[in-house]
Amino acid sequence: MAAVKVAVTGFGGRMGRALAQALAQSEAAALSAAVVRPGSSLVGADAGEVAGLGGNGLEIVDSLERADFDVLIDFTAPAATLANAKFCADRRRPMVIGTTGFDAAQKEELLAAARQIPLCLASNFSTGVNLCFKLLETAARVLGEDADIEIVEAHHRHKVDAPSGTALSMGEVVADTLGRDLAQVAVYGREGQTGARSRDTIGFATVRGGDVVGDHTVMFLADGERVEISHRASSRLSFARGAVRAAAWLAGRQPGHYDMRDVLGLK
Ligand code: NAD
Numbered sequence: 384m385a386a387v388k389v390a391v392t393g394f395g396g397r398m399g400r401a402l403a404q405a406l407a408q409s410e411a412a413a414l415s416a417a418v419v420r421p422g423s424s425l426v427g428a429d430a431g432e433v434a435g436l437g438g439n440g441l442e443i444v445d446s447l448e449r450a451d452f453d454v455l456i457d458f459t460a461p462a463a464t465l466a467n468a469k470f471c472a473d474r475r476r477p478m479v480i481g482t483t484g485f486d487a488a489q490k491e492e493l494l495a496a497a498r499q500i501p502l503c504l505a506s507n508f509s510t511g512v513n514l515c516f517k518l519l520e521t522a523a524r525v526l527g528e529d530a531d532i533e534i535v536e537a538h539h540r541h542k543v544d545a546p547s548g549t550a551l552s553m554g555e556v557v558a559d560t561l562g563r564d565l566a567q568v569a570v571y572g573r574e575g576q577t578g579a580r581s582r583d584t585i586g587f588a589t590v591r592g593g594d595v596v597g598d599h600t601v602m603f604l605a606d607g608e609r610v611e612i613s614h615r616a617s618s619r620l621s622f623a624r625g626a627v628r629a630a631a632w633l634a635g636r637q638p639g640h641y642d643m644r645d646v647l648g649l650k
Pocket of ligand 1: 393398459462622
């Protein structure tokens with residue numbers, strides 16, 4: 384079967400380069416277009432060289448209008464992702480979205496696009512984190528009512544949103560399993576005279592610094608014991624490989640909203 388042709392937006396970013404590497408290693412999908420923001424000094428450069436993979440003859444472009452592709456992979460920023468989702472919906476092209484930091488209205492817009500195209504949206508594309516989501520369901524079911532639940536995450540100094548999309552997804556999995564509404568029970572950081580902790584809350588703590596690719600720990604703190612479910616990413620390739628797998632899986636699907644657990648058959 385011919386490899387799925389993949390366009391990557393945000394090609395000049397950290398994830399853009401990791402995606403180029405993952406696509407070069409994939410048999411199911413291949414890079415067919417590398418897109419950067421208008422005015423970028425990378426326009427016209429060789430995509431393979433920019434990604435450190437050696438020249439591949441693919442010229443970097445500044446618009447999806449100039450891209451030939453079956454599926455788009457987008458790890459950029461919320462405003463850019465929304466514009467790209469509109470482009471893909473208008474042209475009926477499937478889309479894999481890794482961008483995080485959407486507000487509720489922006490998420491609604493993405494779900495509207497998913498009525499027209501297959502759209503895979505995940506706050507974390509690594510296999511290990513998606514396995515953790517499954518383990519968290521079990522832990523919450525067994526321990527959740529008797530334990531205080533706290534989520535701690537750490538990322539590199541350049542990350543612009545907090546808590547991470549992955550930490551929020553972990554909170555959602557736990558809250559959903561326990562029949563709680565995360566918007567009602569989440570506590571984002573504590574300071575001063577906070578009063579005692581109430582059992583139903585789910586606490587979040589954020590660490591930023593250095594070159595940490597992404598660490599997450601969910602703690603179930605009971606009287607006399609505690610369970611911690613942790614994931615540590617040591618390379619962006621773990622996210623990129625998952626996103627490429629999602630792109631190959633998405634090609635030819637029915638329109639709809641999918642996530643990485645669908646791709647991995649974990650539902
Ligand atoms: P980055 O800042 O290195 O790269 C972002 C790229 O998007 C840049 O090249 C930038 O030029 C481009 N961009 C931003 N706004 C744009 C616009 N308006 N128009 C065109 N291009 C635009 O960031 P990164 O570390 O690569 O992360 C990108 C996003 O992916 C973030 O939201 C991050 O949280 C998310 N992320 C998700 C996962 C996951 O598994 N879902 C993993 C890592 C990062």
